[in-house]
Amino acid sequence: MKRVKQKIFQDYIARQGLKSTRQRDIILDAFLSSDRHLSIEELYLKLRAKHPNIGYATVYRTLKLFAESGIAREIHFGDGQTRYEHVSEGEHHDHLVCTGCGTIIEFENESIEKLQDEVAAAHNFLIKHHKLELYGLCAKCRS
């Protein structure tokens, strides 16, 4: 999986005439071996531990590249922190976000997606992508 995404990114870089650099490799590695919903700051801090001279701007620019290449996606949970999540080809998932401990659970539901398509069709709307987030308390935080 990790190798696959590294390849996708390298191919994207090459195709666009961009360059493969040490920083991009480091950031990609840190991203791929992290929590699937990392905020930019979390990733930056994690990087700083081993690579104190990597700039914040480079992290921002590189994450945008990841999104462009298709291996990551920008997400906003409304807490003022932009996050990036891992994207696997052809896969989509939605989120259960625990407002107690911040845990994020992913799920997929074919029936919901189908109903979404129906709603869109009723409005003659062409869906490109969607976002479904359920906020509340996870099992642990309920007790």
Place this chain on the structure above:
Amino acid sequence: MKRVKQKIFQDYIARQGLKSTRQRDIILDAFLSSDRHLSIEELYLKLRAKHPNIGYATVYRTLKLFAESGIAREIHFGDGQTRYEHVSEGEHHDHLVCTGCGTIIEFENESIEKLQDEVAAAHNFLIKHHKLELYGLCAKCRS
């Protein structure tokens, strides 16, 4: 509808021992007679036209009060602009967001909500609220 919300807000203000002021009335009026998904800046600019001396901070603080009182809700469409939408008691709706022209269409779908409850139950998760947004092109922008 407008009267109802004004009353809800006034009651909230009174209950909290807060004060009814000219600015709050003006902002509430502008909010209630606006598009249902107004960004803070849009509302601020609209206000400035007639009331040039209202401060940005007051708009921010007042919109937060609207949300606390239950007549408004903060929403983020991921474009870096915080918006507030109108909330009617017991009513919930989701959004079709046109990435072409920015139009926002509201919809409700009981079946989707039911499936969401099932997903939550399967994870022993207690839903407080949710967000469902379908992004794509509206009928007009498709042609």
Place this chain on the structure above:
DNA sequence: TTGCATGCAAAAATTTTGCAGAAGT
């Protein structure tokens, strides 16, 4: 060599906060 990438700092953009004076209750 050529031109993209990096790191730093400065700039933008958005939201929050402190404070003195103004205004509701």
Place this chain on the structure above:
DNA sequence: ACTTCTGCAAAATTTTTGCATGCAA
């Protein structure tokens, strides 16, 4: 009188940009 509000400016956050230098192709 008392306390909350307001407007302004300053501060805090988050993200973007400019630029000289570094580095990959």
